[in-house]
Amino acid sequence: MQKINLVIITGMSGAGKTVAIQSFEDMGYFTVDNMPANLINKFVSLLTTSEVGDIDKVAMVVDMRSRSFFDELSDIVNDLSDNPDVDFRLLFLDSSDEELVARYKETRRSHPLAEDGRVLDGINRERDLLSPLKSFSQNVIDTSELTPRNLRALIGQEFATENTTAAFRIEVMSFGFKYGLPLDADLVFDVRFLPNPHYVSELRNLTGLDEAVYHYVMDAPESEEFYTNLMKMLTPIIPGYQKEGKSVLTIAVGCTGGQHRSVAFAKRIGKELLAEKWSVNISHRDKDRRKETVNRS
Incomplete structure (x- = not known):
């Protein structure tokens, strides 16, 4: 032992x-x-x-x-x-x-x-x-x-040792504004201005984790422009939060229902931060809210 x-x-x-x-x-x-x-x-x-x-x-x-x-x-x-x-x-x-x-x-x-x-x-x-x-x-x-x-x-x-868990991690989460702001969010970004898959019948019941919805959102020119500028802002400031002594930085991305646009954006942000060797957890607070509502009714 x-x-x-x-x-x-x-x-x-x-x-x-x-x-x-x-x-x-x-x-x-x-x-x-x-x-x-x-x-x-x-x-x-x-x-x-x-x-x-x-x-x-x-x-x-x-x-x-x-x-x-x-x-x-x-x-x-x-x-x-x-x-x-x-x-x-x-x-x-x-x-x-x-x-x-x-x-x-x-x-x-x-x-x-x-x-x-x-x-x-x-x-x-x-x-x-x-x-x-x-x-x-x-x-x-x-x-x-x-x-x-x-x-x-x-x-x-x-x-701190090689086997010590990093004292700083990033939580990237998606959410729906209709269900309220996340109480623990440090940074909140609103993507409700982007094209909404909800109005495309074949995409309505899918989520931003599905390839069809992800590409519908992320392939739009305005999405790419917003994402590029967002990461240009996030990348240099994250080390400042770590240096300040925060143990968890929560980045929240919101759309109307938290099912399509915010999920796709949170997924992409999280993957890029993981590629930059940050300790990242990606979650989707309201991704299945609509589905649960339909099932109850």
Whole structure:
């Protein structure tokens, strides 16, 4: 059995562990938030001794709450470091006292170790508890001056592997305006001005995935002109969305019913982006809506 890539994320409360675990999830890791320390060895044993799907990359957040909890985690970290079936790394997130206090004031949350004292009292207690663990960590990231986007990028640089799922993918979808705009669309393009196969009797009950409809739509001069200009715009801006830190870019193409023109266009856009080596999923939200309506009536 291949080694399990295991990352334990810990560090100061408020230093960015939520952003970190989301970053690992975007990279295809199986993630566990707020993992109890006493369950870590049992969980790792389950992964390494039995068939649990294809889980080979795991990231988990473990928070500090007490001295006993810290001592327990220290022993577990030593065990994992000696485990031949686990490629183990400890990621420690830190931040300055001033920045942590500012973040707690912004969220209006109390520090878990502050008890009845000030936030800074809790930060000092936690920093004292975590000091030895920070020294042991292979990766220490100070998030004091980092935005969430910067932190995601840094984690991607440090932990992405050849087998890591791309943190950025493109969803290309078709839809019908008569059924409403897709709520998750980032970019929306309207192709209702193109020739409509609905008014050709032999094409009416087909979709943009059928060759006859696809060519009826795409062979029109105005379709080719629009497609060429659309791709000239899309191709240079997509890397900007990836650089900005988005994990999913949703491109939605709409026509009246989402059956003919938008389906053909989404298919062609998706195929070209796939040819450019992007991770792409193509879907057609309303392609069969009319058919379902006819069947119900």
